[in-house]
Structure formats: C-alpha cells, structure tokens
Amino acid sequence: MISISKLLCDLDAEGDGLRYDAAEASSKPQITSEKQRRPVVVWNATRRCNLACSHCYAAAETEPAPGEFTTTEARRFLEQLAHYDVPVVLFSGGEPLARGDVIELVEYAADLGLRPVLSTNGTLLTRERALALKDAGLQYAGVSVDGLPERNDAFRGKEGAFNAAVRGIEACLDVGLKTGLRYTITEANAPDLEGVIDLLADVGVDRFCFYHLDYGGRGADITDIDLSPQAKRDAVERLCDLTLEYHDRGEEIETLLVGNYADAGFLVEYARDRFGPEKADAVYRHLQKNGGDPTGERIADVDYEGNVHLTQFWQGYSLGNVRDRPFGEIWDDETNPLLRALRNRESHLTGKCSDCQYLSICRGGSRLRALATEGELFAPDPQCYLEEREIRGGKAVSNAD
Numbered sequence: 001m002i003s004i005s006k007l008l009c010d011l012d013a014e015g016d017g018l019r020y021d022a023a024e025a026s027s028k029p030q031i032t033s034e035k036q037r038r039p040v041v042v043w044n045a046t047r048r049c050n051l052a053c054s055h056c057y058a059a060a061e062t063e064p065a066p067g068e069f070t071t072t073e074a075r076r077f078l079e080q081l082a083h084y085d086v087p088v089v090l091f092s093g094g095e096p097l098a099r100g101d102v103i104e105l106v107e108y109a110a111d112l113g114l115r116p117v118l119s120t121n122g123t124l125l126t127r128e129r130a131l132a133l134k135d136a137g138l139q140y141a142g143v144s145v146d147g148l149p150e151r152n153d154a155f156r157g158k159e160g161a162f163n164a165a166v167r168g169i170e171a172c173l174d175v176g177l178k179t180g181l182r183y184t185i186t187e188a189n190a191p192d193l194e195g196v197i198d199l200l201a202d203v204g205v206d207r208f209c210f211y212h213l214d215y216g217g218r219g220a221d222i223t224d225i226d227l228s229p230q231a232k233r234d235a236v237e238r239l240c241d242l243t244l245e246y247h248d249r250g251e252e253i254e255t256l257l258v259g260n261y262a263d264a265g266f267l268v269e270y271a272r273d274r275f276g277p278e279k280a281d282a283v284y285r286h287l288q289k290n291g292g293d294p295t296g297e298r299i300a301d302v303d304y305e306g307n308v309h310l311t312q313f314w315q316g317y318s319l320g321n322v323r324d325r326p327f328g329e330i331w332d333d334e335t336n337p338l339l340r341a342l343r344n345r346e347s348h349l350t351g352k353c354s355d356c357q358y359l360s361i362c363r364g365g366s367r368l369r370a371l372a373t374e375g376e377l378f379a380p381d382p383q384c385y386l387e388e389r390e391i392r393g394g395k396a397v398s399n400a401d
Contacts, residue, residue, distance in 0.1 A: 110137025
C-alpha cells in the first residue's frame with residue numbers, strides 16, 4: 001500500500017511504522033514499532049460468498065467448497081502465523097462472514113497476539129455482528145464499494161448490494177469499529193470515483209483504499225475493461241488532488257493506493273510539480289523504505305484449503321500447504337525457484353523496468369499482470385503509466401544514492 005495522505009499531507013496513521021519505519025515520528029498508536037519483517041497474511045477463510053462480483057480474485061461461489069478448514073484446523077493455522085510473528089492476519093474470502101465461526105476465530109487470533117482485520121462486502125454486517133467482532137478483538141473492517149448504487153450492484157451481481165454495504169459501514173462506525181472503504185477501479189465504474197469519495201466523507205469513514213485491477217481469479221476475465229494506462233494515470237492524479245482538497249478543508253481522510261507501483265514514481269513526480277524538489281525528496285525516501293511491490297515478500301495469501309500463495313491475487317500457483325508444513329517453513333523455503341526469483345527480481349526485470357529511475361521504489365510492479373498479458377514473468381507491467389521522460393529522467397531526487 002502507498003499512502004497518498006501520508007506522503008503528500010504528512011497525515012499520521014497507525015501503519016507508519018509498518019510501511020515506512022516511521023513509528024517514532026507518528027502521533028498515532030502503531031501496528032508495529034518497526035517496518036514489517038514478516039508478511040501480512042491474507043486468509044481466504046471460505047470460498048463461499050453471498051454475492052458474485054465480476055472481479056473476484058478468489059472466484060467465490062454461493063455454496064461452501066469442500067476442503068475448507070474446520071474450526072480446529074483454522075485455530076492450528078492461526079497458531080502457525082503467531083509462531084512466525086506475522087503482524088496482521090486479514091480475514092477474507094469469499095465472504096468471511098459466511099463462516100459461522102468467524103467471530104470465534106477473530107477472538108482466537110487476537111488472543112494469540114495477531115492483529116485481526118477483515119475484508120468484507122459489508123452486506124452481512126449488522127450492528128450486533130459488528131459489536132461482536134469488535135469485542136472479539138477485530139481491529140479494522142475494510143468494506144468494498146465499487147461505485148454508486150447502479151454500477152456497484154451491477155459489478156457485484158446483486159440489486160441492493162450498495163445500500164446493504166453502506167448499512168454495514170454505518171453499523172461498524174456506530175459501535176466504534178475502525179472502518180475503511182475499498183474501491184477497485186475499472187472502465188465500468190471510473191465515473192463514480194468522486195461520488196464514492198464524497199460518500200465515505202458523508203458517512204464518516206476516514207480511510208479510502210483505491211485498488212487497481214489485478215489479473216487473478218475472475219479479474220482475469222475482465223481485463224478488457226481495465227483502464228488504459230493514461231486513464232489510470234488521470235484517475236490517480238485526480239485522487240491525489242481530492243486528497244489535498246479534503247485535507248485543506250480539515251477532513252483527514254487516509255487515502256491509500258493498492259496494486260500498481262507505478263503509483264510510487266508518479267507520486268514523486270506529482271510532489272515535485274506541486275510542492276518542489278524538497279518534498280519530492282521526502283516522498284522518495286519514504287517510498288524507498290516502503291520497498292516497492294510486496295509480492296512474495298511482505299504479503300502472502302493462504303486459501304480456504306491451506307495452499308500458500310505469493311499474493312491473494314495469484315491463486316493459480318501454490319508454494320505448499322499448511323496442512324503439510326507450517327506456514328513459516330513454506331515462506332522461508334527459497335529452494336522454490338519462483339519465490340527466489342521474485343525476491344531477487346531486480347536482476348531479472350526486462351525492458352523499461354530494468355533501468356527505470358524508480359526501480360527501487362516500484363520493483364517492476366505486478367508480475368502477475370505481466371505474466372497474464374505478456375506470458376513473461378519479468379516483462380514490464382502493462383499498466384505502468386509513467387512517461388518515457390519520467391522513466392529515463394536521470395536521478396529521481398536531488399540527493400538519491
């Protein structure tokens with residue numbers, strides 16, 4: 001994740017230590033006091049979902065899938081994560097609230113010292129359930145809203161999904177559970193970007209996660225409605241503008257970019273154009289600490305059957321199964337050639353990525369998108385929207401190493 005609000009507005013957040021090794025300088029209580037050394041783990045607790053979203057990376061179904069963890073197996077898995085010192089476990093799906101034992105498992109994760117957070121479509125969140133999750137130790141709920149009512153409901157395959165998600169957000173806020181809104185942009189819903197941001201401000205949400213489409217699961221079937229690189233650049237620029245506008249009005253909304261590390265180079269350029277070289281230097285240095293695309297390093301995924309993946313979007317490839325070996329052993333096993341190559345990707349990247357001035361803060365962007373479109377793991381990300389002058393512009397900042 002890349003925080004526009006942190007980099008451009010100096011807005012403190014609880015993830016400053018985790019992402020930028022900047023816990024001491026932050027006024028907010030921190031997830032961790034230092035940059036993460038272990039991955040955030042996304043757990044697809046179930047494949048079952050009450051919706052049928054066109055971009056679902058897990059290709060969720062309406063019925064439970066065979067092979068899902070029992071409660072006992074799930075507890076053992078959470079113990080593995082705690083033993084490996086994972087900082088955050090993200091309960092995802094399908095729809096994790098479709099699991100009858102999810103509150104029990106959130107509580108167990110919290111008792112183990114993990115930080116449990118939730119990714120949900122929001123439609124099953126009632127006030128009672130939100131309160132139970134908070135009391136169990138849930139630290140955050142991210143609710144997906146992919147446009148205003150008509151477009152969101154079409155995207156999610158169910159009429160009324162938008163209104164139900166908003167009710168779920170309001171239920172979380174009502175009981176004091178930290179809540180954010182998640183939005184994946186495509187051509188189908190790009191016109192609603194500003195309306196979605198206005199919505200979250202009206203409802204009272206202070207965290208907005210802007211996702212780029214990655215090409216996994218059903219997302220691979222809708223690549224034809226992904227934005228063009230120029231349209232994507234325009235959308236990110238508008239999001240930066242809106243973040244500054246809200247900040248200038250005194251509304252401190254944490255705004256984050258997810259899934260396209262061309263955003264890192266763009267933010268340096270944006271900061272230089274808007275604020276000058278000193279600000280661009282500061283942005284660049286934060287992003288160096290962030291470390292670029294985290295696939296196979298600072299993010300991991302475990303699906304409902306226990307298979308370990310390089311990221312939640314890359315479920316077509318498994319590193320191993322936690323029913324056979326503990327998560328930590330699988331994640332540390334660099335005899336796997338793909339894992340080893342990804343962790344040394346700078347020496348493998350080709351084309352414009354190989355000598356881009358922003359390589360250290362991007363690291364080539366999405367390897368999954370490159371593989372899906374070019375058939376080459378280390379080809380340039382097709383959704384890099386940086387201009388040639390930015391890629392080849394010499395040193396990124398005045399005092400860069």
